[in-house]
Amino acid sequence: MKNVIEEYLCIDVRRFLGENLLVPGNFFTWQRMCGNESLDKVAVQVNAEALTLFYKKQTQSVMLVATPCHFGGYRYWFRCCCGKRVATLYAGDSRFACRRCLNLNYQTQHQERHERLAKKAHGTRDSLDWPRGFSNGTGPKPKGMHWRTFERLSVKAENAVEQCNIAARARFPNYDGFG
Numbered sequence: 001m002k003n004v005i006e007e008y009l010c011i012d013v014r015r016f017l018g019e020n021l022l023v024p025g026n027f028f029t030w031q032r033m034c035g036n037e038s039l040d041k042v043a044v045q046v047n048a049e050a051l052t053l054f055y056k057k058q059t060q061s062v063m064l065v066a067t068p069c070h071f072g073g074y075r076y077w078f079r080c081c082c083g084k085r086v087a088t089l090y091a092g093d094s095r096f097a098c099r100r101c102l103n104l105n106y107q108t109q110h111q112e113r114h115e116r117l118a119k120k121a122h123g124t125r126d127s128l129d130w131p132r133g134f135s136n137g138t139g140p141k142p143k144g145m146h147w148r149t150f151e152r153l154s155v156k157a158e159n160a161v162e163q164c165n166i167a168a169r170a171r172f173p174n175y176d177g178f179g
């Protein structure tokens, strides 16, 4: 199973250039944010022909490669450890690498994610003997089930629907929920 690319800290040579960060001697921190919260970050030291990345107590050197453009000027790339020239590298467990090296997929995966979550939600509703459609809302406690089990599963079922809605909204911007 592939991982969702949007969930990884990513460095993009075009953004670095656009923000004028690739100046030798420059040192900056790059973060993946969720609202005001920093989810992951890397410190970047810019050298003449390479970047030094400080990530999770690891130090990694990434070569910068320039290729001439048709109409003058240069296009810049990172050199992944696999040898490929890429514009973006993603944070693996401890090292940055290209999306092929890390086996990452683009957002078509969101659909699979919301489908996976829907499956989970259905499974929980099944164990409660509730009808599958989310719009049916919560149901009664099945005969013979302990109240504590019932409460735990009810909460789980409601969380599953909520998570599913969040994933579906990320995939389909106009989506207004399963109710």
Ligand SMILES: [Zn+2]
Residues within 6 Å of the ligand: 080, 081, 082, 083, 084, 097, 098, 099, 100, 101
């Ligand atoms: Zn690679």
